[in-house]
Amino acid sequence: MKYTAWLEQHIADLTNKTILITGANSGLGFYAAKQLAYRGGHILMACRNENASKKAQLAILKDVPHAKLTILPYDQSSFQSLNRFVQLIKASYPKIDILLLNAGIIMPNPKLKTPEGFPLTTGVNFFNVYYLLRELLGFLDQKNPEIRLVLVGSYSSYRARLKSIEGLLNSRLPRMTQYANSKLAIAMLHHVLQMNLNLFDFPVLEHVSAILVHPGIAATNIVRSLPKWLQWMINGLISMTSHSAESGALSLTYACGNAYVVNGSFIGPSGPGESFGFPKKLKLKPHFSQGSAKLTYAVGKYLEKIGGPVDVRSR
Ligand SMILES: NC(=O)c1ccc[n+]([C@@H]2O[C@H](COP(=O)([O-])OP(=O)(O)OC[C@H]3O[C@@H](n4cnc5c(N)ncnc54)[C@H](OP(=O)(O)O)[C@@H]3O)[C@@H](O)[C@H]2O)c1
Numbered sequence: 001m002k003y004t005a006w007l008e009q010h011i012a013d014l015t016n017k018t019i020l021i022t023g024a025n026s027g028l029g030f031y032a033a034k035q036l037a038y039r040g041g042h043i044l045m046a047c048r049n050e051n052a053s054k055k056a057q058l059a060i061l062k063d064v065p066h067a068k069l070t071i072l073p074y075d076q077s078s079f080q081s082l083n084r085f086v087q088l089i090k091a092s093y094p095k096i097d098i099l100l101l102n103a104g105i106i107m108p109n110p111k112l113k114t115p116e117g118f119p120l121t122t123g124v125n126f127f128n129v130y131y132l133l134r135e136l137l138g139f140l141d142q143k144n145p146e147i148r149l150v151l152v153g154s155y156s157s158y159r160a161r162l163k164s165i166e167g168l169l170n171s172r173l174p175r176m177t178q179y180a181n182s183k184l185a186i187a188m189l190h191h192v193l194q195m196n197l198n199l200f201d202f203p204v205l206e207h208v209s210a211i212l213v214h215p216g217i218a219a220t221n222i223v224r225s226l227p228k229w230l231q232w233m234i235n236g237l238i239s240m241t242s243h244s245a246e247s248g249a250l251s252l253t254y255a256c257g258n259a260y261v262v263n264g265s266f267i268g269p270s271g272p273g274e275s276f277g278f279p280k281k282l283k284l285k286p287h288f289s290q291g292s293a294k295l296t297y298a299v300g301k302y303l304e305k306i307g308g309p310v311d312v313r314s315r
Contacts, residue, residue, distance in 0.1 A: 001063040002246055006278070007035055011257035014041035018096050019256060020089075022046045022074055023103030025056040027220030028152070031249030032100060034060045036257055037067035044093060046074030046085070046103075076103050076128045078115045079307060086135045094143040098256045100150045101129055104182075107175040108225045116306055119171035125182035126168060130189060130299055131307075138203035150211045150255045151190050154183035155274060157214075158285060162188065165298040185299075187212055188292035191284075194264040197293055201300040209263035212284070213255040216269035216276050217241075218248025243269070243276035254279040 019036050023029040024045035033043045037060055047053035053071045060067050072088060075081035089096070104125045114123035129151070140147055160180035162168070167181045192199060193210035219235040219242070226234070248269075255267040266284045271277025 001034065001038065003035070003250060004038065006250070007038055007253070011035070011039045011253060012259045014039040014257055017041045017098060018044060018093070019098040019100065020044040020046060020072075020093075020096050021100045021102055022076065025049060025052040027222060027245045028215050028218060028249045028252055029100070029102040030056050030060075031246045032102065032252040032256065033069070034064060034067070035249060035253040036098075037069060038064045039257055040066075040068075041098070041257070042068040042070070044070050044072050044096070046072045048073070048075040048077075074103070076124050076132070077120075079128070079131055080115065082128060082132050082135065086132070086139075089136060090139055094139070096140055096144060097146065098148045098150065099140075100152070100252060100256050101132070102152045102252065104152065104222070105225070106179045106222050110171055110175055110178075113171065118169070119178055121175070121178040122168040122182045122185070125179070126185040126189075127299070127303070129186065130296075131303060133189075133193075134199075134201055134300075134303070137205060137208060141203070141205045141207050145207060147208045148211060148256065148261075149193065149208055150213055150252065151186050152252065153187045153190070153212050153214045154180070155214050155216065155268075156180040157184035157187050157288075160184040161287060162291070162295060165295060165302060168299075184288070185295065187285075187288040188295050190266075191289040191292040192296045197296075199296055199300060201304065211255045211261055211263070212266045212288075213251050213279075214266075214268040214274070214282075215248035215251045216243060216271070216274055218243055218245050218276075220245045220248070241275075243271075247276065251279040 019041040021033050024033040025047040037043050057069050074085050108120045112120040118127050162184050190212040219238040223231045223234050251267050266282045267279050268274050268282045269277040270280040
């Protein structure tokens with residue numbers, strides 16, 4: 001296993017900490033799970049593919065025999081599957097210290113939609129993350145003295161602009177624009193949560209620190225929807241010019257486990273162009289905050305419209 005000296009120096013002892021990681025079977029989530037397990041955390045690996053998650057579990061145990069790993073079924077593609085996951089957490093895993101919301105996709109077939117009618121990219125990467133937090137965060141906030149919530153953004157959001165919710169609902173936008181918009185919406189949600197702006201459809205949160213992270217550009221399986229030859233070319237190019245999934249995961253691991261990362265922090269790679277390197281604190285971009293309250297309010301209202309009114313007191 002790589003980076004053990006760095007991990008011992010920069011990541012706190014996580015013994016007795018429970019860490020939920022979505023998409024922990026592949027890429028950045030997999031290596032973050034391994035690195036955080038190395039520091040003693042009990043990792044709840046929330047994954048949609050049972051075989052892939054068991055393989056990932058065995059691979060982590062091979063390198064980190066003391067790893068504490070529990071696989072949980074998790075599908076971020078519909079409200080219905082998220083409801084099942086929320087019920088499981090409420091019934092069996094109420095103590096969670098750190099949430100790493102890492103699962104995400106890029107450039108799927110543009111015709112695909114989630115059951116709720118969202119374009120697949122913005123549905124999986126943003127609306128369903130919002131929905132999961134709406135359903136779960138209030139509960140966790142009541143059950144845990146301190147929660148670190150780590151949201152995974154992307155460098156692509158630097159160039160994106162979101163004037164309204166339409167930029168998240170329009171499936172005719174170029175696929176890369178949909179991805180960048182989904183990640184900008186995550187950065188804007190981070191702003192609202194870290195400012196404790198009290199989203200109208202969330203209960204008041206008292207114990208949540210919200211952290212945003214971007215991993216730079218890392219060679220992972222995220223390009224899986226592209227033809228094989230293109231995946232091979234893209235990952236070859238990334239490996240030569242940027243960094244590996246294992247190195248990219250260090251930013252996620254640092255955001256989850258460094259003792260000096262506080263509410264509102266933005267973490268990413270320190271190398272040229274923020275594309276690779278060891279993690280450091282980055283400056284938040286002005287457009288992550290501009291219009292963020294308006295956007296998240298519109299999202300809350302939209303979800304209320306399609307999913308019925310929300311009783312905040314019940315969560
Ligand atoms: N790689 C980069 O350069 C880069 C740059 C910026 C941001 N990011 C972000 O980093 C995060 C991790 O991506 P990665 O690069 O590590 O890609 P990856 O190797 O493809 O891993 C993505 C993970 O998300 C899971 N996932 C996707 N859709 C899901 C769903 N509907 N329900 C449950 N799990 C789902 C995948 O599960 P399956 O294996 O079952 O598909 C996989 O475990 C993403 O949010 C991505 O946007 C990556």
